[in-house]
Amino acid sequence: ELKVEQNPLFLSMQEGKNYTIYCNYSTTSDRLYWYRQDPGKSLESLFVLLSNGAVKQEGRLMASLDTKARLSTLHITAAVHDLSATYFCAFLTYSGGYNKLIFGAGTRLAVHP
Amino acid sequence: NAGVTQTPKFRVLKTGQSMTLLCAQDMNHEYMYWYRQDPGMGLRLIHYSVGEGTTAKGEVPDGYNVSRLKKQNFLLGLESAAPSQTSVYFCASSYSTFWDSNQPQHFGDGTRLSIL
Structure with a gap:
């Protein structure tokens, strides 16, 4: 079964704290995506991770990929309120005759003072 | 540059009614996709x-x-709309197949559809 498990599904953080969101996926893939979604809005691409050991950083967010463990992480450093959103990971696989993205259920992040 | 535009943004239908959702992209992308997003689930x-x-x-x-x-x-x-089709629908487009590109899909803002 092709699936993605994100945890936690809900995260309430204090401003200034650090935390990590985990994304485990079920089958071999060397392409992992992270998206951000604000309430009532579309998905915004954050990171594309293309190979084992890939690490990308943008501001207070850093994403990494371990293809052997089938694990990606999104690390939040010194959280600020503007990071409040839902974060999705998705991995790319070829199945059923086409390339498809398999999405996790999302991690809803709330950053409070 | 509008990107991916979906119309309508909201719609309420009765069971059995029909409708069409439109997705338009101005990026000359070859690939286009329709997803649905349900509470607590990723896009499908x-x-x-x-x-x-x-x-x-x-x-x-x-x-x-x-x-x-x-x-x-x-x-x-x-x-013929059914209550199980109540969802948020997203359209997306991409220049080429994922396998050949590291570019992600570009998403529209979504259509919120309720079937009563």
Whole structure:
């Protein structure tokens, strides 16, 4: 079964704290995506991770990929309120005759003072 | 540059009614996709298109039809709406197949559809 498990599904953080969101996926893939979604809005691409050991950083967010463990992480450093959103990971696989993205259920992040 | 535009943004239907959702992209992308997003779940692919005049089924195609008569437009149709189709629908487009590109899909703002 092709699936993605994100945890936690809900995260309430204090401003200034650090935390990590985990994304485990079920089958071999060397392409992992992270998206951000604000309430009532579309998905915004954050990171594309293309190979084992890939690490990308943008501001207070850093994403990494371990293809052997089938694990990606999104690390939040010194959280600020503007990071409040839902974060999705998705991995790319070829199945059923086409390339498809398999999405996790999302991690809803709330950053409070 | 509008990117991916979906119309309408909101719609309420009665069971059994039909409607068409329109997706338009101005990036000259070959690939277009329709997803649905349900509470507590990730996006699931309904149908996709690899070019003008071609469509294919995704994970959850039942109850939907699509057409890609023009490269820039991808239509999603519900012939006889059911309450189980209440969802948020997202259209996306990409320049090429994922496997050849590290570019992610570009998403529209979504259509919130309620079936009573």
